[in-house]
Each structure stands twice: as structure tokens, then as C-alpha cells.
Amino acid sequence: MPEELNLDYSLLTPEFCLAGLAALVFALDLFAPRFRKEWLPYLTAAGLVAILGLSFGWANKESDFAGLLSVDNYTTFFRVFFMATAAAVALASAQFVPARLRHPGEYYGLLVLSTIGAIYMAAARELLTAYISLELLSFSLYVLVSYAKFDPRSNEGGMKYMLLGAFSSALFLYGLSLIYGSAGSTFYADIASAYAGGTEEFDLGLLMGLVLVLAGLGFKVAAVPFHMWTPDAYEGAPLPITAYLSATSKAAGFALLLRLFSSAFLPVLDDWQWMFAALAALTMVLGNLVALQQHNIKRLLAYSSIGQVGYMLMAVAALSSATASALLLHLSGYVITNLAAFTCIIAWNNLTGKEEIADFRGMAERAPLLAASLTAALFSLAGMPLFAGFLTKFLLFQAVAEEGFLWLSVIAVVMSLVSLYYYLMVIKELYISQPEEPGRLPVPALVNGLAVALVVGVFYVGIFPRHLFEAAQEATKLLFA
Amino acid sequence: MQTGYVLLATIAVPLLTALALTAVPSRYPNAVRVIAVAVGFVLFGLSLYAFFAYQVADGEQFQFQLRWDWIENVGVLGDHGITLHLGIDGIGAPMVLLTGIVAFAGTLISWKIDYRNKDFFILFMVLVSGVFGVFTSLDLFFWFFFYELAVLPMYLLIGVWGSSSVFPTFARTKEYGALKLTMYLVAGSVLIFIGIFAVFVEAGIGTFDLLALYQVQFDEDFQKIVFPLFLIGCGVLAGLWPFHTWSPDGHVAAPTAVSMLHAGVLMKLGAFGIIRLGMQLLPEGAEFWMPALITLGTVNVVYGAISATAQTDFKYMVGYSSVSHMGYVLMGLATMNPIGVNGAVLQMFSHGVMTALMFAMVGALYDQAHVREMSIFGGLAQRMPRFVAFFAIAGLTSIGLPGLSGFVAEFNVFVGVFRTYPALGALGILGAAITAVYILRMLALAFFGPFNERWKELTEMTRWEQAGGALLIAFILFMGVFPSPFADRIAESVLLIPGVR
Numbered sequence: 008m009p010e011e012l013n014l015d016y017s018l019l020t021p022e023f024c025l026a027g028l029a030a031l032v033f034a035l036d037l038f039a040p041r042f043r044k045e046w047l048p049y050l051t052a053a054g055l056v057a058i059l060g061l062s063f064g065w066a067n068k069e070s071d072f073a074g075l076l077s078v079d080n081y082t083t084f085f086r087v088f089f090m091a092t093a094a095a096v097a098l099a100s101a102q103f104v105p106a107r108l109r110h111p112g113e114y115y116g117l118l119v120l121s122t123i124g125a126i127y128m129a130a131a132r133e134l135l136t137a138y139i140s141l142e143l144l145s146f147s148l149y150v151l152v153s154y155a156k157f158d159p160r161s162n163e164g165g166m167k168y169m170l171l172g173a174f175s176s177a178l179f180l181y182g183l184s185l186i187y188g189s190a191g192s193t194f195y196a197d198i199a200s201a202y203a204g205g206t207e208e209f210d211l212g213l214l215m216g217l218v219l220v221l222a223g224l225g226f227k228v229a230a231v232p233f234h235m236w237t238p239d240a241y242e243g244a245p246l247p248i249t250a251y252l253s254a255t256s257k258a259a260g261f262a263l264l265l266r267l268f269s270s271a272f273l274p275v276l277d278d279w280q281w282m283f284a285a286l287a288a289l290t291m292v293l294g295n296l297v298a299l300q301q302h303n304i305k306r307l308l309a310y311s312s313i314g315q316v317g318y319m320l321m322a323v324a325a326l327s328s329a330t331a332s333a334l335l336l337h338l339s340g341y342v343i344t345n346l347a348a349f350t351c352i353i354a355w356n357n358l359t360g361k362e363e364i365a366d367f368r369g370m371a372e373r374a375p376l377l378a379a380s381l382t383a384a385l386f387s388l389a390g391m392p393l394f395a396g397f398l399t400k401f402l403l404f405q406a407v408a409e410e411g412f413l414w415l416s417v418i419a420v421v422m423s424l425v426s427l428y429y430y431l432m433v434i435k436e437l438y439i440s441q442p443e444e445p446g447r448l449p450v451p452a453l454v455n456g457l458a459v460a461l462v463v464g465v466f467y468v469g470i471f472p473r474h475l476f477e478a479a480q481e482a483t484k485l486l487f488a
Numbered sequence: 489m490q491t492g493y494v495l496l497a498t499i500a501v502p503l504l505t506a507l508a509l510t511a512v513p514s515r516y517p518n519a520v521r522v523i524a525v526a527v528g529f530v531l532f533g534l535s536l537y538a539f540f541a542y543q544v545a546d547g548e549q550f551q552f553q554l555r556w557d558w559i560e561n562v563g564v565l566g567d568h569g570i571t572l573h574l575g576i577d578g579i580g581a582p583m584v585l586l587t588g589i590v591a592f593a594g595t596l597i598s599w600k601i602d603y604r605n606k607d608f609f610i611l612f613m614v615l616v617s618g619v620f621g622v623f624t625s626l627d628l629f630f631w632f633f634f635y636e637l638a639v640l641p642m643y644l645l646i647g648v649w650g651s652s653s654v655f656p657t658f659a660r661t662k663e664y665g666a667l668k669l670t671m672y673l674v675a676g677s678v679l680i681f682i683g684i685f686a687v688f689v690e691a692g693i694g695t696f697d698l699l700a701l702y703q704v705q706f707d708e709d710f711q712k713i714v715f716p717l718f719l720i721g722c723g724v725l726a727g728l729w730p731f732h733t734w735s736p737d738g739h740v741a742a743p744t745a746v747s748m749l750h751a752g753v754l755m756k757l758g759a760f761g762i763i764r765l766g767m768q769l770l771p772e773g774a775e776f777w778m779p780a781l782i783t784l785g786t787v788n789v790v791y792g793a794i795s796a797t798a799q800t801d802f803k804y805m806v807g808y809s810s811v812s813h814m815g816y817v818l819m820g821l822a823t824m825n826p827i828g829v830n831g832a833v834l835q836m837f838s839h840g841v842m843t844a845l846m847f848a849m850v851g852a853l854y855d856q857a858h859v860r861e862m863s864i865f866g867g868l869a870q871r872m873p874r875f876v877a878f879f880a881i882a883g884l885t886s887i888g889l890p891g892l893s894g895f896v897a898e899f900n901v902f903v904g905v906f907r908t909y910p911a912l913g914a915l916g917i918l919g920a921a922i923t924a925v926y927i928l929r930m931l932a933l934a935f936f937g938p939f940n941e942r943w944k945e946l947t948e949m950t951r952w953e954q955a956g957g958a959l960l961i962a963f964i965l966f967m968g969v970f971p972s973p974f975a976d977r978i979a980e981s982v983l984l985i986p987g988v989r
Contacts, residue, residue: 328563329563329564330563332562332563333563333564371607382644386640391636391637391639391640392618392633392634392636392637392640393614393637393640397633397636401629401632401681402563402564404681404685405564405684405685405688406563406564408685408686408688408689409564409688409689413682413685413686413689416682416685417682417685420678420681420682421678423678424671424674424675424678427670427671427674428667428671431643431667431670434643434644435643435647435663438644438647438648439644439647439648439663472559473558473559473562476559476562476563477562480562480563
């Protein structure tokens with residue numbers, strides 16, 4: 008417990024602004040029915056980008072709010088990260104929402120609210136604060152996943168997600184109570200000093216606590232064997248929300264995991280490393296192998312994202328400052344790539360209403376720019392050069408190997424090879440198969456622009472990674488101080 | 489004047505061309521062609537310059553060096569963690585020249601591609617860039633980066649512009665060939681990837697710079713374990729038996745220019761990798777595993793030649809003949825004596841030019857006749873004299889006729905092999921004899937003898953094909969009658985490979 012509480016509310020300005028933005032979006036929808044609702048996504052995105060700019064004001068500062076939330080480079084990194092992601096998702100939803108969903112105000116409002124939860128998951132340095140942030144993110148997502156009210160798949164996905172999510176929250180909370188019982192504090196720093204100073208021994212209670220916390224967070228990030236909800240939720244959710252699930256929900260889980268395990272449990276690293284290593288190996292093998300059999304593009308990306316989670320869990324297993332910065336880099340590259348892929352898929356779905364892999368045939372003829380962007384994104388996910396995936400995987404796997412987990416890196420590389428196969432099967436439909444009907448599709452300029460911007464991001468990370476990598480290193484440095 | 493910017497240009501020019509081509513509207517196919525051929529010419533000029541400006545006996549092992557720090561002091565990387573470090577030695581120089589020649593010839597031959605030719609040339613340029621990058625990179629990360637970059641466009645190049653083969657009892661679709669080739673090559677690169685992890689961790693100096701890694705004395709057991717990763721990983725691309733099966737299927741399915749570049753240049757990347765990563769980085773591991781390599785190389789030669797004899801399809805015959813000829817390269821490398829390794833590198837160049845010519849000629853015929861069955865042709869020499877002359881030169885080079893490049897190369901390989909493994913040398917010569925069987929049989933069957941009236945519609949090759957073919961033949965003759973510019977450069981650098989004596 009800190010000696011004197013720092014109650015400087017200005018530290019939380021970006022999140023206050025986000026809450027204000029969410030309220031504004033709700034209110035516009037509610038009180039101004041004639042307000043042109045198709046402007047909501049642009050308003051949301053513009054607001055997010057403005058607040059994103061604002062949050063740079065806390066760069067390279069280190070402070071905390073009442074010992075509960077850190078405002079340091081790590082938080083700033085994820086503030087930028089989550090707001091940018093939400094802005095991209097809001098833009099990608101611009102055509103989808105009016106066509107498929109009702110009540111756009113709540114949709115965009117919940118998107119913004121969930122971003123606050125995600126940011127505080129990264130910022131939390133106390134277990135209960137972390138839990139509450141997690142719930143803020145999760146509750147927003149439960150609603151968003153089942154947002155297509157008249158689509159049974161969406162309802163089913165949302166229900167599964169909520170039930171399993173609630174179950175995992177309970178596990179997580181129980182784990183927290185055991186940790187508190189063993190360590191005597193809920194503050195990360197106090198837990199770390201309790202074990203580092205030798206006042207507390209690693210005991211069965213803590214082990215159980217860690218297992219349960221891991222299980223709870225495993226649900227959130229979709230690690231095998233806690234991944235069962237993922238394909239159904241991904242398939243049922245409205246497409247932009249699927250994109251959001253694959254990006255923010257996962258990244259927030261890892262943001263929490265990374266800070267928790269480096270700030271609180273680093274002293275007992277040897278006792279929990281094996282759990283992550285086993286989980287990572289299982290996750291990447293199963294995710295990639297099951298992906299081979301998918302026919303629906305959403306389910307394919309769901310399983311491929313499970314595979315990606317496996318790569319990221321390796322970094323937690325081999326936790327060091329080098330793997331942590333490589334993890335942040337990989338996470339950034341992965342999220343940009345995934346958003347690029349989903350932007351193209353959403354656009355194709357808007358134009359044709361289809362989402363089976365076979366329905367993507369001839370996309371190169373009908374929407375060449377989208378096909379090229381999707382191909383770039385898929386090659387990046389497979390880890391091919393020029394694109395983000397090659398570089399971030401290379402550095403991540405190398406960092407993991409450096410920490411003595413060469414065997415995990417070997418599995419990861421082999422699984423990348425497997426993943427190339429199913430991505431190629433999609434690319435084959437795009438370029439080699441002939442389209443069902445000829446003629447160009449009218450792709451809105453904004454969508455093309457968004458896809459190109461994201462692909463440029465993919466190239467940027469893949470070719471000029473220096474700045475992002477250094478930012479990732481700055482962000483994670485304090486975790487290991 | 490030597491400047492690393494020449495090498496940088498060979499990588500950057502095709503990449504930037506690919507980027508620029510995206511801006512050309514696809515309704516101007518001729519603009520695309522002109523740009524592609526012009527860039528091909530520029531690349532040819534740059535590679536010619538790099539080859540001839542390379543100074544023999546200049547005291548520097550690597551010339552044309554350029555070094556830009558890319559990422560450093562982050563994560564596991566120390567000072568000069570990853571650098572864009574370019575440079576060529578006497579082995580890299582002829583390979584750069586080879587790439588320039590084949591890339592230029594490839595753009596000429598591809599003039600007649602109509603279907604989405606813009607997309608074709610974009611991918612083709614990416615491929616060329618990757619190949620130049622591998623031959624010039626002196627940084628392990630970038631070496632691997634470009635290695636993968638060369639594989640990246642293959643799936644689409646073969647899948648979209650390739651051709652399927654139908655046999656009486658089965659078919660080999662272009663999708664099959666494309667997928668097989670891509671998966672095999674990436675599987676090979678998985679092994680290289682693992683090798684790179686291991687080398688970086690073991691060296692513990694925080695840099696991927698090859699020149700720094702060459703100074704590290706790796707533990708002998710470590711070398712023995714890791715060398716096979718590089719050997720097999722690169723060997724897959726070099727067509728090493730029994731990992732060669734992608735090669736005939738992939739090359740047959742590929743469009744002409746891609747077959748030329750792939751069989752002519754990409755397979756050499758594999759052999760080049762065995763030298764750069766295997767022999768230069770892990771010399772003791774190389775010493776230990778070379779008996780295995782020479783055995784497999786001999787199998788390559790004999791097995792490839794016998795398989796080629798059994799083919800009825802022109803392109804499959806050329807594909808298996810590549811497997812056989814790459815065997816000489818592997819045998820030469822495995823001798824670990826100067827003359828054998830010299831021969832191997834000479835053979836890399838010679839085979840590259842020769843096989844590119846063969847694929848170009850097969851493509852020229854196929855585009856008109858739409859079949860590749862050897863036995864249904866006959867007496868084509870009457871209708872297409874130049875075509876047959878070009879094809880015959882390629883065939884005779886393949887047999888190793890004196891005065892053509894193949895002779896110089898194979899002679900060196902045989903001398904090297906006889907010094908160390910006389911019995912295998914005899915088998916190698918047997919392979920050359922079988923080569924004569926299938927080449928001469930093909931010439932007799934398809935090109936000479938009575939003219940088959942069914943083919944009276946066939947006409948001579950296009951100007952572009954003749955130009956591309958003539959370019960390749962010029963270098964076959966150049967190396968055949970005046971090999972010293974090649975041999976001098978290679979010999980000097982080969983002696984600097986640790987373990988070669």
C-alpha cells in the first residue's frame with residue numbers, strides 16, 4: 008500500500024474524454040433523431056483520434072493514480088493502441104451498421120466504453136482494478152457480439168460468450184482471492200516484494216491462484232483449452248465486432264497478463280513458466296491445425312487468431328524485457344494486419360452478403376484493390392517478408408529462443424508453415440478461381456482508402472520497424488525495473 | 489568505381505518498379521511491357537557492371553560493401569543488431585550477373601503475356617528483387633528476408649499464369665504444382681529459420697552480421713547438429729534428392745519466364761546458401777557432413793538423368809535434367825577441394841544460363857503448339873531452324889560439349905570429385921552419358937527426321953524470344969571459350985572458404 012495516495016485526476020483525462028465521447032454518441036442517437044446517424048462512425052473515429060493525440064501528453068512520464076492505475080509509457084502505448092484500433096473498427100463499420108444493425112448509437116458508444124476497459128486493463132497495478140477493467144471490456148463485448156438481434160447465430164454466439172465469460176470471471180476472481188491469501192496484498196508491487204524479499208514462500212495456494220488466474224485470462228485471450236467460445240462468437244458476431252474481438256479483446260488480455268506477471272510474479276518466474284509454455288504449445292498447434300478444416304472465413308480467422316495467441320503466449324512463458332518488447336511489436340503488427348484483413352472481408356460481405364471462403368472466388372477481378380489488400384494481410388499473418396508478420400515473428404521467435412525456449416520457437420515456425428497452407432487456400436480463391444459473375448463491384452472510396460492505409464501500416468511495420476520497436480521497448484522497460 | 493549502391497540498386501530498382509507498376513492503369517499493357525523490359529535491361533547493366541568492376545586480387549574478401557544500421561540495441565539485438573549489409577565476393581559476383589541475365593531474358597520472353605500482364609510483372613519484379621537480395625546480403629536476417637521474398641510471389645505466378653499437364657492416367661494441375669513448390673520451399677526455410685535461431689543464440693554477440701558471425705568459433709558438436717539444418721533447408725531449394733520432387737512439378741507448371749528464373753537462378757540460391765550459411769559459417773559441421781552430401785549429390789545426378797530419360801513431356805525432361813545438373817553442383821561443393829568447389833560455382837552459372845535457355849525454348853514451342861509431348865513432333869528443324877538451333881545449343885551445353893560453358897564447369901567438378909571420391913566420380917560421368925542419351929534422343933525425335941505435317945502452321949520464334957535466347961547463348965559461349973573472368977573471381981574466393989583445401 009502506498010504511503011500517500013496520489014489522487015491526481017488529471018492523469019485520467021483521456022479516459023474521462025472517452026467516457027464523454029461515449030455519452031455524446033449515446034445522446035446524439037437518443038435526443039437528436041434527425042441527426043444524420045451515418046455520421047456517427049466518423050464522429051466516433053474523429054473523437055478517438057483526437058483523444059489519442061491528447062494521450063501523447065503523458066508520454067515519458069511516470070505516475071500512478073492512488074496506486075491503482077499506472078500512467079507510464081506502457082499505459083500510453085496501449086492508450087494509443089486501443090484508441091487507434093477502435094477508430095479503425097468504427098470506420099470499418101460505417102457501411103455495415105446501417106445495413107445490418109439497429110441502434111447505431113449504442114453500438115459506437117459501447118465500442119468507446121470497451122476501449123476504456125481495455126486501457127485500464129493495461130494500466131491496472133492492482134488486482135481488483137484489473138478485474139473491474141476486464142469486466143467493463145467484457146460486458147461491452149457481450150452486448151456487441153449479440154448485436155444482430157434477429158440473427159440466431161449472433162444470439163447463440165453472444166450467449167456462449169457471456170456464459171463462458173462469466174464462468175471465467177468467477178475463476179479469475181477466485182484465483183485473485185487465493186493470491187491475496189498467499190501474498191497478503193492485491194497490489195502488484197507488494198506481491199512482488201513479498202516473494203522477492205522472502206517474507207512469503209511460493210506455496211500451493213499461490214500455485215492454485217495462478218492456475219485459476221491463467222484459466223480466467225486464458226478464456227479472454229482464447230488460449231487452448233479455454234478457446235471453445237471463440238469460433239462461435241467470431242462467427243455469430245457482426246463482422247466489425249469480430250474484427251474488434253480479434254484485436255482489442257486479445258491485446259487487452261495480453262496487456263494485463265504482461266503487466267501482472269512481470270510486475271507481480273517475476274520473482275517466482277520458475278514456478279509458473281512451464282504453465283505458459285505448455286499452454287503456448289497447445290494453443291498454436293491446435294489453433295493452426297483446426298484452421299486447416301474451416302470453410303467459413305470468420306471461423307478460419309478465429310482459429311488462425313488462436314494460433315497467433317499461441318505465439319504470443321510463448322513470449323509470456325519466456326518472460327524477459329526482450330520478449331516483452333518483441334511481444335508488443337508482434338501484437339501491433341498482428342492487430343494492424345488483422346484489421347486490414349477484416350476491412351476487406353467486411354467490404355466484400357457488404358457487397359455480396361457472403362462469408363464462406365469459396366464465395367471469395369474471383370475477388371481479384373471484381374474488387375482488385377481489396378483482393379490485393381487481403382492477400383497482403385494474409386501473407387503477413389503467415390509471416391512472409393516485406394509485411395509486418397515476417398519481422399515481428401522473426402524477432403519474437405528469436406527472443407523466445409534466446410531465453411532458452413528454442414523448442415517452443417521450433418513449434419512456432421513449423422506451425423507458421425501450416426498456417427501458410429490455409430492462407431494460400433484463401434488466396435487461391437481470390438486470384439486463381441474465376442468469379443461467379445463478371446464486372447467490377449462498386450467499392451466505396453472510403454473503404455478502399457481504409458484498406459490501403461492499413462496495408463501501408465502493415466508494410467511500415469514490416470520495413471521500418473525501428474520506431475515502433477523502440478517504443479515497445481520504452482513501454483516495457485519499467486515493467487522490469 | 490566500386491560502390492555498394494550498385495548492389496542496393498539491384499534490389500531496390502525491381503521493388504520500386506513493382507510499386508510503380510501498381511500505378512499504371514491496366515488498360516495500357518504495352519506501357520507495362522516497355523517498363524518491364526527497360527528495367528530488365530537496367531538490371532542486366534547493373535549486374536554486368538558489378539561483375540566486371542569486381543577486382544580480383546584486391547585483398548578484400550567482400551567488395552561493393554554497403555552497411556546501413558537497421559535496428560540496433562533493442563530487445564535481443566546489440567550494436568549493429570540487424571544491418572542492411574551488402575557485398576559480393578567472387579562467388580556472389582557471377583551469381584549477380586546470372587540473375588541480371590536471366591531476369592532480362594525473362595522480361596523479353598514475357599513480352600507476349602496478355603492475361604493481367606501488369607500483375608505478372610509486379611510479382612516477377614518482387615521475385616527478381618528477392619533473388620538479388622540473397623546473393624548480395626551479408627546479414628543473416630536480410631539473407632533470410634530476401635530468401636523468403638523470392639518464394640513469396642511463386643504461388644500466384646504459377647497458379648495464375650502457369651499451365652497444367654494432363655497425362656493419360658493422371659493430371660498435374662498448375663494449382664498442385666504451385667502449392668507443392670511453395671510448401672516445399674517454405675518447409676525448407678523453416679529449417680533455415682531454426683538454424684538461424686540456434687546460431688544467433690550460440691554466438692551470443694547480438695548481431696546478425698555474417699562477417700561478425702564468421703569470426704565466431706562455434707563448438708564442434710553444435711556445428712554438427714546445426715549444419716544439417718542449413719544443408720537440408722537450402723538443399724530443398726537446390727533440388728537435393730530426396731527433397732527434389734517439387735522441382736519438376738513446379739517448373740513444369742510455371743509460366744516460361746518463371747521457370748527460367750526459378751530453375752536458372754532460384755535453385756542456385758539453395759547451393760549458394762549451402763556455401764554462405766553452411767560452409768562459411770559452420771566449417772567443421774560441413775567437414776563432417778560432406779560425405780553424406782556427395783552421396784546424395786551423386787544420387788541426384790544419376791537419378792535425375794534416368795528420370796529425365798523416362799519423360800515424354802519436354803518440360804518434365806528439362807525439369808528432371810535440372811535435378812540432375814544440380815547434382816553436379818552439390819557433388820562439387822561436397823569435395824571441399826578448390827577445384828571441385830570452383831567447378832560447382834561455375835556449374836551454378838552455366839546451368840543457370842543453359843536451363844533458362846531450355847525453358848525459354850520449351851515455352852516458345854508450347855505457346856504455339858499447346859502440347860509438350862516430344863513424340864508427336866518431328867522434323868521441326870525445317871519449319872523453325874533458329875528455334876532448333878537454339879534448343880540444340882542448350883542441349884549440347886547440357887551434355888558438356890567443349891567450347892560451351894557446361895564443359896568448363898563439369899570438367900572441374902569431375903576432377904575435384906576424382907581427387908576425393910573416385911568411385912562417385914565414375915558415377916557422375918555415367919550421369920553425363922545418360923544426359924547425352926536423353927538430349928540426343930529428344931533432338932532426333934522432335935527436331936530432326938521427317939517433318940510431321942500436323943505442325944505446318946508453326947512459325948519461327950518471336951523477335952523477343954530470339955533476343956532473349958541470343959542473350960543467353962552469348963553467355964554460354966563466353967564462358968565456354970573464355971572462362972577466366974569467371975574462374976579467376978571464383979577461385980580466389982573459394983580459397984577463402986574455411987575448410988577448402
